[in-house]
Every structure is written in C-alpha cells, then in structure tokens.
Amino acid sequence: MKAQTRCIIHNIGHHDLFLELYTPEHQRIGWCRPLSKSIAWIGEAVLNHIQQGSLSYHDPSSLCFEHDLVIPAGQCRFEYNEQSRETFISRETFEVLQGEVRVRSIYAPLVQEIVLSHEPIDHLESAKSRKQGTRPQSLDAIEKVIFFLVTAGAGKNSPRGIAQVIKHIVELRWQDYPQSHQSKYFIDCEHVHTDPHAIMPSQLLGLETRVVAEASQVAEKHGKHWRELFKLYLSVSTGTTFMISALSLSFAEWSPVVQTIASARHILSCTPERPSRVYRPREKEMSSINEWVKLESAQLDQASDLAIDELRDWREAYLEQRQTRPAELKANQKDEEVFFHRKGLKEVLCVVVIKDRFGVEGPKNSLIPIRGINAEVSLPTGTLCAERNAIGTALCRFPRLERRDILAVAVLSLEPSLAKLGPCGACAEWLAKVQEVSPSLRIISFASPAADEVFVKPALHI
Ligand SMILES: [Zn+2]
Structure with a gap:
C-alpha cells in the first residue's frame, strides 16, 4: 500500500x-x-x-x-x-x-488531541483505549504529515506568539520519537495580518498555495491517483466565526475532513492531571458539499486569474462578431447561422490556461490562455464541448503538451439558465484524468453570462 x-x-x-x-x-x-x-x-x-x-x-x-x-x-x-x-x-x-x-x-489541549489523532497507534500507550478512527495503523501508512497553525490579527488580540509556543511544544513531543517517525512530521505557522473578525477567504491564499505545493509533490511522486494519497484536514474547533467560515470556504474544493472537538468550550474538564476523552476530535467529511464556492478576485492564483481575464475578453470578442444568439434565431430558421449550435442552441465559451514548459512561444514556463467554444452540429456524434475543444487546440499549438501543464479551466455559458455550468460527463472524465497529475487544476465558472461573479467547483472530485 x-x-x-x-x-x-x-x-x-x-x-x-x-x-x-x-x-x-x-x-x-x-x-x-x-x-x-x-x-x-x-x-x-x-x-x-x-x-x-x-x-x-x-x-x-x-x-x-x-x-x-x-x-x-x-x-x-x-x-x-x-x-x-x-x-x-x-x-x-x-x-x-x-x-x-x-x-x-x-x-495545549486542543492541538494535542489533533496531533494525537494523526500519529501511528504503535507509538501511543493509550492506543487500546482509543478508537482507531482515521489514525494510521503504522508508520508505514504515513509518507508525510504537515501541520499548519493558522492565526490572524494584530495588536493585543494576536495569537501569533501562542502559535509559536504550540509549535515548540509539538516539536518537543516529536523529539522523543524515533528518527524514522520524526522525519515524517512537520509543523509550521501561517499568520494573516487581518482582524480575525473580518477575515475573508482571499486572505488565506498564501496558505492554500502551501497546500497546493504539498499536493503537487504527491502528484509528482505518485502521478495518477494522487488524490487518494493526499488528505486535507481542517481543525476548526475555536476562533472567530469569520475565520472558521473563511477556512471552510477556502478549502471546500479540497473536500477536507473537518475535525472538531465538540466540547472545546467546556475547557478544563480535563487537565494533564485529569485526562479524559472529552477532547477527542470528531471527523466529518466535507465531500458531500456540492454547491459551487464563490471566489473573490483576490483569492485567485495566477493561472485562474489569467483564465478569467481571457474569458472576459473572449466573451467581448465573440459577442462583437456574433450579436444574435442561436436560441433567438431558432424561430426564423436561419439554418446556416445556427449550424454550429443547432443541437442545444446554447453557446459555451471556455479558456484553458497551460504552462509553456519548453518555451515554444516565449520564455519557458509562461502561462498561455487558449480559447475554446462548443460546436454542436445536429448529428448523433455532433457534440464537441468548449472544454475539450480548447484542450485539443492547446495540443495543436503545443504538441509536447502534457496533462500536468493544464492549470486552469474557465467555462462561461452565454445562456442565463445554464449559469455556473459544470463540465458535462465526457468533459468531467477528461478533466478528472488531467487532475490525476495536476492537483492545482481549477474548474472555474460564473454566476451569469456577464462573467462577473466567479465560482469554483468544490470538492476536487470533478
Ligand atoms: Zn462537455
């Protein structure tokens, strides 16, 4: 395994x-x-x-x-x-x-329980009395565990120093374990200089970038099925409502397991002298969430940003050249004008952002946006989706394109009833294949044909 x-x-x-x-x-x-x-x-x-x-x-x-x-x-x-x-x-x-x-x-009762819940059973005396939960059975089941202690705020309310103290306690704890154990465990602090009562998901982009980096390492090493080998946990028992909702929103698309300690508020019913199980974390999968998650522009990485900008330009250019919608043309039966959208009478625009790894069209690793559109000819096999069209076009321009070079996909329906359009079954299969090796791939959509509010498909399972 x-x-x-x-x-x-x-x-x-x-x-x-x-x-x-x-x-x-x-x-x-x-x-x-x-x-x-x-x-x-x-x-x-x-x-x-x-x-x-x-x-x-x-x-x-x-x-x-x-x-x-x-x-x-x-x-x-x-x-x-x-x-x-x-x-x-x-x-x-x-x-x-x-x-x-x-x-x-x-x-530090809360963080201790979270740390314990990710340690191999064989290192714990109290193992027998604990439920196994998701705890790894042995060290072999663990490649790496990385804890991020998140804090926000400045001035008198800033828990930044406390995070450093807790990091220290946890590191001391690991020092007692064998080298093979220590080398798999890491802890770090991430501070956001914002009032924790007003924090927005966009301010957690730095943290998300670090998570993407960890996931990318797994994908780099194991390729296909990295998703099964990478798991994200959110431990949000305490803190401001804003912080908790910002964390939940920022990471919803990662389908995290949420770890909460229900009795966190009844503190000190257990102390080092009176240990009890009140702090045992409960776990809940967030993968059941299937709503699209709204994103603020500041929350986007470079590839997503580029995909959105280019899609807005693409929309302008398309509407300038083709001012009448196929659905409106239907009544008049102007056959030639509806030819490419005859099946659904709905146009979908797409932009795929790829990395030009070999510098075919400029400096190496430049991000390149590529436009796509659906074409739905009235034939049994006549449907070509915007997403697959754009990916095919990308392959034409960059014949050495690999899956891992595909970083963002933005899709816009020009039909209001199809707002927040998700990939169809066939495209979802294509994109799932891409995501097997490209953890940072984002599927972006919009609230309306105006391409204003940006949404991201949650739960990386496409
Ligand atoms: Zn499709």
Whole structure:
C-alpha cells in the first residue's frame, strides 16, 4: 500500500493555551485561560521564557518551566464570567488573579488531541483505549504529515506568539520519537495580518498555495491517483466565526475532513492531571458539499486569474462578431447561422490556461490562455464541448503538451439558465484524468453570462 500525505490546518483560538498559575507564595491557583485581549502579551512572554531555556519537563500534553514565569499584577487578564461565576473561575480566584501570578506550566489541549489523532497507534500507550478512527495503523501508512497553525490579527488580540509556543511544544513531543517517525512530521505557522473578525477567504491564499505545493509533490511522486494519497484536514474547533467560515470556504474544493472537538468550550474538564476523552476530535467529511464556492478576485492564483481575464475578453470578442444568439434565431430558421449550435442552441465559451514548459512561444514556463467554444452540429456524434475543444487546440499549438501543464479551466455559458455550468460527463472524465497529475487544476465558472461573479467547483472530485 502506498503511504498517505496529510495536511492538517489548525486554527489557533483562545481555547488553545492554558496556564497553570501559582501565587507568589507558591500556592497553586489552578489552570486558567487568558482573555482575548491578553493573548498577544502572554504568547510573547511564554515564548521568551521558553527561548531563555527555562524548561524542566514536558509530556505529550503539557510543558513545565524550571523557573516560574512571573506575570506582574494587571499585566494579563484571565477569563471570568460575571454572570455565572462558577463557569470558569471563582470570585475568590478572580481576586487572587488581580495580583502578581506565576506560570509554572502550560497546556495545549486542543492541538494535542489533533496531533494525537494523526500519529501511528504503535507509538501511543493509550492506543487500546482509543478508537482507531482515521489514525494510521503504522508508520508505514504515513509518507508525510504537515501541520499548519493558522492565526490572524494584530495588536493585543494576536495569537501569533501562542502559535509559536504550540509549535515548540509539538516539536518537543516529536523529539522523543524515533528518527524514522520524526522525519515524517512537520509543523509550521501561517499568520494573516487581518482582524480575525473580518477575515475573508482571499486572505488565506498564501496558505492554500502551501497546500497546493504539498499536493503537487504527491502528484509528482505518485502521478495518477494522487488524490487518494493526499488528505486535507481542517481543525476548526475555536476562533472567530469569520475565520472558521473563511477556512471552510477556502478549502471546500479540497473536500477536507473537518475535525472538531465538540466540547472545546467546556475547557478544563480535563487537565494533564485529569485526562479524559472529552477532547477527542470528531471527523466529518466535507465531500458531500456540492454547491459551487464563490471566489473573490483576490483569492485567485495566477493561472485562474489569467483564465478569467481571457474569458472576459473572449466573451467581448465573440459577442462583437456574433450579436444574435442561436436560441433567438431558432424561430426564423436561419439554418446556416445556427449550424454550429443547432443541437442545444446554447453557446459555451471556455479558456484553458497551460504552462509553456519548453518555451515554444516565449520564455519557458509562461502561462498561455487558449480559447475554446462548443460546436454542436445536429448529428448523433455532433457534440464537441468548449472544454475539450480548447484542450485539443492547446495540443495543436503545443504538441509536447502534457496533462500536468493544464492549470486552469474557465467555462462561461452565454445562456442565463445554464449559469455556473459544470463540465458535462465526457468533459468531467477528461478533466478528472488531467487532475490525476495536476492537483492545482481549477474548474472555474460564473454566476451569469456577464462573467462577473466567479465560482469554483468544490470538492476536487470533478
Ligand atoms: Zn462537455
């Protein structure tokens, strides 16, 4: 069996880092969570503390300091719910927390559970007590696992430092494993400088580009059926609604498995001293989504951008030369004018963007848009779709064209009732063959014949 590559995108929220607090007199206060407005400060403070080498012990879920991290009075605020005092910390504790407090250890419950769910069973003591779920049976089943910790925001609310801290904890955890295990696991942070309460899918293009790069490596190595060997997971238990919906929209076309921890809000019902299973992630396939996903122009990669621009030009040029639609001509029976669209009486325009790998028409690797149109002659075998026409034309111009050179396909129906036109069965089969080796291939469509709003076909399964 060929081994799988997994990309896991974990959104960092303020449920992600807990601090074990003590008073200056070494009395234990307990586990607390910083308020959102203290997140940036605490993230940086903990990161500095770790970098100064104050580390005495770590286990799979927590990390203890050799010397306490001192938080001066009033510097960091902790969660407290005035309406239901017992929800998080008691009134007495709240008052203690107004003074100087000390952090002795830190705990990252959510990310730990996600990390655990992607580790081979044979490395875990508690394996027997856990459901197997999608966890790989052995290390052989894994080619590579890459975690992206995503954060957004600037200023006091930025969890960027926390992401770095969590990266550190996870890397320490992997250091205990054999070399063969370590070399397959990677973790990195991806930060977006936008208010997490206003983030748009377009701002996650950088992250998507990294995911495409991982998928392309799988396609490069394994060729056909890369899709079966590449799996994307979205871990979105916490964070702003905007961030969660931006992540879901950006990656919908990848049919991710969504990992959520339902009880993420009931934090601290399990701690390192009281481990429980409340944080076990649930998994849900997103492949059932079959709506088209709306894209903003800033969300497009270069090939898609070019396909759309060229398609708009192609539409202008076509309408300028042929101002009457076949459907309108039908009543008048102008046979010659409807000849090429006689079957469906509907015109479809297409642009395929290819990479000129050998520099046939300019510098090597230039992106070249190629136009296509459907031709539907009234014969049993008379239908040639716009997509296949454009791909055939591309092959005429670039005889050394390979599947992996086909990067984007944009399709526009000039018939309003066929808005967001998807590839027909025959074209879908062609494009599925292309996608076997070209993970970044996008199938783009439009909301109306005006070619304004852009949509992408979700769930890369064409
Ligand atoms: Zn077709």
